[in-house]
Amino acid sequence: MGRVGTALRELRGAQKSAKGVSLYSRFVNRPAGRYLAAGSYALGLTPNQVTLVSAAFSFAAAAAVALTAPSWGLGIAVWAALAVGFAFDSADGQLARLRGGGSAAGEWLDHVVDCAKLTALHSCVLIAFYRFPDAYGIGGGGTGGDGWLLVPLGFQFAAVVTFFGGLLTEKLKPRPAPGSPAAAPSTVRAVALLPVDYGVFCLVFLLLGGGGLFRWAYAGLGAVAGLFLLAFLAKWYRELSAVPR
Numbered sequence: 001m002g003r004v005g006t007a008l009r010e011l012r013g014a015q016k017s018a019k020g021v022s023l024y025s026r027f028v029n030r031p032a033g034r035y036l037a038a039g040s041y042a043l044g045l046t047p048n049q050v051t052l053v054s055a056a057f058s059f060a061a062a063a064a065v066a067l068t069a070p071s072w073g074l075g076i077a078v079w080a081a082l083a084v085g086f087a088f089d090s091a092d093g094q095l096a097r098l099r100g101g102g103s104a105a106g107e108w109l110d111h112v113v114d115c116a117k118l119t120a121l122h123s124c125v126l127i128a129f130y131r132f133p134d135a136y137g138i139g140g141g142g143t144g145g146d147g148w149l150l151v152p153l154g155f156q157f158a159a160v161v162t163f164f165g166g167l168l169t170e171k172l173k174p175r176p177a178p179g180s181p182a183a184a185p186s187t188v189r190a191v192a193l194l195p196v197d198y199g200v201f202c203l204v205f206l207l208l209g210g211g212g213l214f215r216w217a218y219a220g221l222g223a224v225a226g227l228f229l230l231a232f233l234a235k236w237y238r239e240l241s242a243v244p245r
Contacts, residue, residue: 021190021193022190022191022194022196022199023190023191024199024200025090025199026190029086029087032087033091033093033094034091036050036088036091037050037090037092037095037098038098040091041098041099046099047093047095047096047099047102047106048106048109050088050092050095051088051106051109051110051113054085054088054089054091054092055085055116056085057081057085058085058117058120059116059117059120061077061078061081061121062124063124064077064078064081065078065121065124065125065205065208066123066125066128069135070128070135070209070214071209072210074208074209075205075206078205078208079202079203079205079206083202085117086198086199089113089114092106092110111167115160115164118156118159118160119156119160122152122153122156122159123152123156125155126149126152129149129215130149136148136214136215137211137215138215148215148219151215151219152218154222154226155221155225155226158222158225158226158228159225161229162196162225162228162229162232165229165232166232166236169239172240173239173240173243174243195221195225195228196228201221204221
């Protein structure tokens, strides 16, 4: 316990900036990741091993959505696995900082897993809609039922392009000068980002037993993701247009 306590104290003073982070990630996921990072440190795990633990929880949850008929129990299990996977996703970076810094290979693995889990999760929702149409209220065939299969594809497109666009923007923007003060986080922005926070998205799977309720909630979040993508693209392009080449 002494090693865990020491790690927790060090991690509290080595947190990333809260700028551009939603309230869920700031007050739920990062603190949970901090405890997981401290525990992983005590167990002697490496950041890459923690990343793979995150992947195992996330992909197990996605596979369960595709392979199992929806129910309230399944929804709780899927949400729990996704939430734990997301917390471990925060823990790997915190563990790397605790150990003195990460590696380029570790950062690459982290981003590849993040992109893969987004793609897999929405793909598995599409498979679930196809395999269990009656359970989701889209049975009966016809263009109406088939049209719902496009919703996960659209959601996946918005999520992956947002992920890639944000990552590339951070790489292309000039780094702040050493010693420059960090911008203060905006509470308004933190609240506004909640609808597109991955942790909030995971909550929708609690509605898996609700059939059509899950379908409409999922579609609603997908529509919001599409709108945010348009806003993000305009913002990122404007910011990068001011960067000299």
